Amino acid sequence: MVIEVLDPRRDPEPAYWKPLRAKAGLRADWSWEVLTAQAWAARTEQPVTVLLEDGEPRGVVSSAWVTGLTRRHRFARPAGRGRFGGLDVRSPGSSAMPGWWFDDEDGDGGVGRLLDTFVPAMRGELGFGLRGLLVRQVGESGVDSVRGKLKMVRRTEDVAVLDVTPFSNRDDWVNSLAKKRKYNLRKIFRTFEADPSIEARVVPGSDADPVEIAELLRHNESKHHDVPIVPLPAFVGYWSALLRQPDVHVLTYRETANGRVVAIATLFDHPALPVVRNFAALPPELGGRSNLYFHFYGEVVRWALETGRPQVMFGKKMSETKASLGADLVPQYAAAVALL
Template identity: 85%
Template sequence: MVIEVLDPRRDPEPVYWKSLRGKAGLRADWSWEVLTAQAWAARTEQPVTVLLEDGEPRGVVSSAWVTGLTRRHRFARTAGRGRLGGLDVRSPGSGALPGWWFDGEDDDGGVGRLLDTFVPAMREELGFGLRALLVRQVGESGVDSVRGGPKMVRRTEDVAVLDVTPFSSRDDWMHSLARKRKQNLRKIFRTFDADPSLEVRVRPGAEADSVEIAELLRYNETKHHDVPIVPLPAFVGYLGRLLRQPDVQVIEYRETATGRAVAVATLLDHPTLPVARHWAALPRELGGRPDLYFHFYGEAVRWALEAGRPQVVFGKKMSEMKASLGARLVPQYAAAVALL
């Protein structure tokens, strides 16, 4: 087994990267140019670790190297990485997905192989200054693999996944919901369908304006300061590279009179499990519209049905509301591992 630890800021795209993405089903946020833009705009180093056997990729792990030098308003250092720290294993984009993939089936979702192969490789890369590991988005099947010894496991926010295969249309999905929610959605859909002042359309991300989307995302990001390390705002350079990937779709809400975007969502396409990645809308005091998020949910259902996708991941947060819209809530765990 050969292990490569890559820094997207410095290392060119590996020759096997596109085939790895296809084999592993890694979405647009794993594109090498997207990883590069993210790494340059990050507050931490973002190593990408690849496991190769006979020249073929058998696994990949995305992580962030967090040390005492890490600061909220400081980009990752280009020289000197800090002697003591820990690795935060996480998806490079959507926080609703794990940050690793291994070839073959594992009863624990690959968590055991993560500890058995990734950790020793990174200890060799970083030395004994690597003192801790945080693994996010561990499924229930992987919990036993991270219990015992110097480890702490906690349940985190569930991930909402909407199965659309039982439905033939948006209305079919709506009618499957509880009476009160169904009545509310029917009113919302009728209101928007009869409103000529607002246009809703789905188009490839490459046709969207990354600056416009970044501006909208800033409004949404100011609402979510309920985590220990507040996420950095969306950078235009990162968004531009993400949007131009062929597997990104955008749902836009625009005023027909002015052309101004009042809300936008991005979808990272996937044959079986697309992800609703971003959502942003103007606040009401700046011309935003009420109930846009509920309408977007219906548009995402319509898109998934037309594209032949069996389900859509709607991420974390607002789990009760998403459950009322038919999503099933998938338990997730985080494991903190002390490396002695």
């Protein structure tokens, strides 16, 4: 087994990267161009570790190297031996997805291979300054693999997944919901459809304006300060790279009179499980529209049915609301692993 630890800021895209993404079903946020843009704008080093056997990729892990020097307003410093820190194993983009893939997951979602193969490889890369590991988005099948001495496991936010296979159209989905939610959605849809001043469309990411999206996301991000390290603001360069990817779509809400975009949702397409990455909207005091958050679920359901997608992942947060919209809540766990 050969281990390659890559830095997207300095290392060119490997020849095997596109076949690896296709084989593993890695979405647009794993594009090398996107990883490079993100790594240059990150507060932490963003190593990408690839496991190769006979020249063929058998696994990949995305992580962030966090040390005592990590600061919100300081860009990443080079990793290296002699520094003490830990690796945060996480998806490079959607926080609802795991940050690893292995071709043989051994029934535990690949968590065992992550600990048995990835950890020794990174200890060899970073030395004994690597003192810990945080693994996010562990599914229930992987919990037993991260239990034990020097390991702490906690349930985190569930991930919402909506199965649309029982429905033939949006109305079928609405009719499946509880009476109060059904009535509320029907009213929202009727009001929107009777309003000629605003239009909703799903467009390829390449047709969207990264500046508009970054501005809207900053309004949305300013509302969320419930995490230990507040997310960095949306960078236009990152969104420019991401929107160029062919598997990115954007749901836009645009005023017909002046073309202003007042809300967006981004979608990472996938044949089996597309992921809703972001929803962001102008606040009402700045000209935003009410109830677009609920309307966008209907538009995503419509898009999924029209494109033949069986499910849609709506991510974390607002779990009770998403459950009321018919989504299943899939348990997720995080594991902190001490390394001696």
